[in-house]
Amino acid sequence: xxxxFILLFWFEKKDKTQEHRTFRKSYARFxxxxxxxxxxxxxxxxxxxxxxxxxxxxxxxxxxxMKTRLFFTILFITxxxxxxxxxxxxxxxxxxxxVRDLSSxxxxxxxxxxxxxxxxSSQLQDSMIVQEYLTSLDMFLHLDKEFSLIKHYKSEKLDFxxxxxxxxxxxxxxxxxxxxxxxxxxxxxxxxHISYIHTNPETAKKILEFMIESVSNELNEFNRRKAKKQLKxxxxxxxxxxxxxxxxxxxxxxxxxxxxxxxxxxxxxxxSSIMANLEATLIQKSIEYKTKSSYLNADNYELVTLKDEIxxxxxxxxxxxxxxxxxxxxxLNKILFEYERLKMQLExxxxxxxxxxxxxxxxxxxxxxxxxTLSIVSKPNLPDGYTYPNKPKIFITLVIAILLIYGIFxxxxxxxxxxxx
Numbered sequence: 001x002x003x004x005f006i007l008l009f010w011f012e013k014k015d016k017t018q019e020h021r022t023f024r025k026s027y028a029r030f031x032x033x034x035x036x037x038x039x040x041x042x043x044x045x046x047x048x049x050x051x052x053x054x055x056x057x058x059x060x061x062x063x064x065x066m067k068t069r070l071f072f073t074i075l076f077i078t079x080x081x082x083x084x085x086x087x088x089x090x091x092x093x094x095x096x097x098x099v100r101d102l103s104s105x106x107x108x109x110x111x112x113x114x115x116x117x118x119x120x121s122s123q124l125q126d127s128m129i130v131q132e133y134l135t136s137l138d139m140f141l142h143l144d145k146e147f148s149l150i151k152h153y154k155s156e157k158l159d160f161x162x163x164x165x166x167x168x169x170x171x172x173x174x175x176x177x178x179x180x181x182x183x184x185x186x187x188x189x190x191x192x193h194i195s196y197i198h199t200n201p202e203t204a205k206k207i208l209e210f211m212i213e214s215v216s217n218e219l220n221e222f223n224r225r226k227a228k229k230q231l232k233x234x235x236x237x238x239x240x241x242x243x244x245x246x247x248x249x250x251x252x253x254x255x256x257x258x259x260x261x262x263x264x265x266x267x268x269x270x271x272s273s274i275m276a277n278l279e280a281t282l283i284q285k286s287i288e289y290k291t292k293s294s295y296l297n298a299d300n301y302e303l304v305t306l307k308d309e310i311x312x313x314x315x316x317x318x319x320x321x322x323x324x325x326x327x328x329x330x331x332l333n334k335i336l337f338e339y340e341r342l343k344m345q346l347e348x349x350x351x352x353x354x355x356x357x358x359x360x361x362x363x364x365x366x367x368x369x370x371x372x373t374l375s376i377v378s379k380p381n382l383p384d385g386y387t388y389p390n391k392p393k394i395f396i397t398l399v400i401a402i403l404l405i406y407g408i409f410x411x412x413x414x415x416x417x418x419x420x421x
Contacts, residue, residue, distance in 0.1 A: 068409065076402045083394045088159045089386035093204035094195040095212065096377035099126040123190040126372060129222065130192060130215050131183050139214065140177050146210060147203060149177060157199050191377055201383040208380035216374045223372050231363045238356040245349040252342040282313045
């Protein structure tokens with residue numbers, strides 16, 4: 001009906017010899033004959049117009065162009081109205097943090113490690129842990145308990161396109177929260193930039209402050225849990241090493257008791273000294289015997305005594321040599337080797353025990369102290385004005401987008417018409 005009114009109006013306007021009476025005639029017919037009477041006469045005039053093929057084709061094309069322009073105009077006005085007047089204004093509070101390792105030895109050493117890329121790797125790992133915790137469900141539940149975020153996300157404080165539905169799941173709420181939380185890590189400065197978007201600027205600031213406090217506690221608790229796991233492992237190793245050291249000490253003590261020797265090395269030194277003295281005495285007695293045998297009878301008492309002494313010294317030397325390096329089980333060199341082996345094993349187990357004890361005390365300190373801390377580079381700010389939506393930017397984007405789409409659409413329609421003709 002509207003189309004017929006417009007086409008007939010354009011047709012009359014095109015024909016300058018006719019008076020523009022379409023709307024007036026239709027109104028008069030409607031008053032006199034009612035809607036049906038007006039419609040039947042309008043249909044008759046429209047049928048007469050369709051007989052003029054050229055004029056009808058031009059008017060149809062003009063009407064199609066008008067519909068397209070009207071559609072894009074309404075689309076632009078609708079989008080612009082929503083953006084400028086209906087879309088929720090959001091405030092963004094920002095902060096910057098740096099995760100510091102208090103267990104580092106000195107600033108100079110930390111700087112040197114940072115230049116080599118060693119310290120930065122640890123900071124990157126800690127920053128990623130912080131980022132993961134901030135976006136986690138645990139953090140979201142803490143914030144929801146404190147600030148009722150889920151209720152806020154479903155409230156009328158957000159516009160109808162932004163807010164969550166009443167039956168939204170926990171996963172959808174968490175995803176909505178993660179969209180409002182913006183985290184960026186600067187690898188050069190090792191600074192973690194965090195911002196949160198909310199409809200209330202004071203709430204946005206309070207949420208960031210709550211996040212910082214929670215992350216600081218969680219980061220240290222994470223390191224304590226890690227240190228406790230290490231402590232449990234070191235305590236087990238310490239117990240094993242102490243047991244091994246006690247066993248080595250007991251074996252050495254038993255061996256000393258079995259051999260009736262405190263230190264075989266001292267015994268060997270003493271035996272060597274005795275053997276040297278006996279050999280010197282043997283040489284002296286042998287010379288004396290040869291000298292006296294030249295002028296005394298063989299059965300002389302003095303020669304017989306010397307001969308017995310020489311024999312006794314030789315027997316003593318043989319016995320000592322046998323004890324030092326013979327083939328028996330009780331030879332001194334074998335005892336000495338076994339003693340040294342047990343002694344070295346005990347010293348080795350003592351060193352391992354000392355290292356385990358040192359590590360144990362170090363880990364105990366790590367459990368008690370705060371190894372990591374959050375350094376606040378910039379405190380959460382209170383926004384003066386809304387950050388989103390960026391209305392000038394959206395307006396320019398809408399104009400460009402609508403004009404571009406309209407141009408493409410018009411070009412496609414023109415191509416289709418050319419093919420039809």
